[in-house]
Amino acid sequence: MIEINNVCFSFEKEVLKDINVNIESGKFYTILGPNGSGKTTLLRILSKSLPMEKGEIFIDEVDLTQIKPKVLAKEMAVVPQSTEIEFDFSVQDIVLMGRTPHISRFCSESEKDIKIAMNAMKITNTWELRNKSINALSGGEKQRVVVARAIAQETGIILLDEPISHLDIHHQIEIMNQLKELNQNKNITIIAVLHDLNLAAAYCDHMILMHNCGVYKDGIPEEVLTEDIIKKVYGLDVYITKNPKTKKTFIMPF
Ligand SMILES: Nc1ncnc2c1ncn2[C@@H]1O[C@H](COP(=O)(O)OP(=O)(O)OP(=O)(O)O)[C@@H](O)[C@H]1O
Numbered sequence: 004m005i006e007i008n009n010v011c012f013s014f015e016k017e018v019l020k021d022i023n024v025n026i027e028s029g030k031f032y033t034i035l036g037p038n039g040s041g042k043t044t045l046l047r048i049l050s051k052s053l054p055m056e057k058g059e060i061f062i063d064e065v066d067l068t069q070i071k072p073k074v075l076a077k078e079m080a081v082v083p084q085s086t087e088i089e090f091d092f093s094v095q096d097i098v099l100m101g102r103t104p105h106i107s108r109f110c111s112e113s114e115k116d117i118k119i120a121m122n123a124m125k126i127t128n129t130w131e132l133r134n135k136s137i138n139a140l141s142g143g144e145k146q147r148v149v150v151a152r153a154i155a156q157e158t159g160i161i162l163l164d165e166p167i168s169h170l171d172i173h174h175q176i177e178i179m180n181q182l183k184e185l186n187q188n189k190n191i192t193i194i195a196v197l198h199d200l201n202l203a204a205a206y207c208d209h210m211i212l213m214h215n216c217g218v219y220k221d222g223i224p225e226e227v228l229t230e231d232i233i234k235k236v237y238g239l240d241v242y243i244t245k246n247p248k249t250k251k252t253f254i255m256p257f
């Protein structure tokens with residue numbers, strides 16, 4: 004369980020104002036909202052890459068400020084919105100880095116670590132790329148490698164910031180299916196920022212919709228994706244129906 008209480012943050016201006024959200028373990032969450040609404044900032048605060056200005060966050064009742072980086076890295080994997088990797092590491096090296104929190108100091112990776120990394124590459128379709136340099140990949144290939152690294156980290160929580168923004172539709176569905184499988188079979192809590200409202204509705208249990216520095220609405224897709232809310236938050240007229248095959252909420256702008 005992640006408890007976010009009254010979290011505030013500003014850069015030059017206020018970006019997050021009084022964020023209150025409870026995230027239940029083992030569920031699939033999506034964070035939605037227009038550009039600049041604070042989604043990345045919230046994920047960065049959750050992963051301690053930005054300090055909180057005000058408020059409190061508890062992970063399984065432990066105050067986030069008291070959790071050491073190595074301990075947090077065993078509990079939470081992060082797929083950032085963009086990943087710049089300066090050195091020419093191979094894909095395999097990058098995915099193996101996901102194992103770092105599990106490897107004792109002065110030790111190198113074990114056969115088990117290599118197996119876990121290999122499996123993460125196989126399920127993200129990056130195994131064929133394993134010997135290539137990370138900087139010689141396309142945007143979508145690189146994104147899949149960073150997801151593989153997060154999977155290899157074997158944490159109870161995975162935070163993903165637009166993990167499928169560069170992927171073709173086949174790979175989008177493949178990664179979303181993998182995340183759902185990890186969520187359902189291994190009880191991993193998934194928190195993914197997405198822009199595609201229909202994909203979000205197809206996969207998540209719960210949505211957090213951000214707008215104007217705050218959480219505008221959180222709830223199940225049927226509660227969040229209403230014509231009225233989409234008009235207020237995105238300024239768009241939409242028709243809302245159900246996908247005839249899956250019965251999930253489906254939005255069509257007009
Ligand atoms: N490093 C920074 N310095 C100053 N302002 C920043 C910085 N990072 C983000 N901001 C501002 O904070 C606000 C929220 O940014 P954030 O990246 O959290 O938005 P977002 O919801 O993730 O948007 P997007 O959908 O475009 O990724 C924006 O107005 C942005 O300009």
Ligand SMILES: [Mg+2]
Nearest residue numbers: 042043084164
């Ligand atoms: Mg962002």
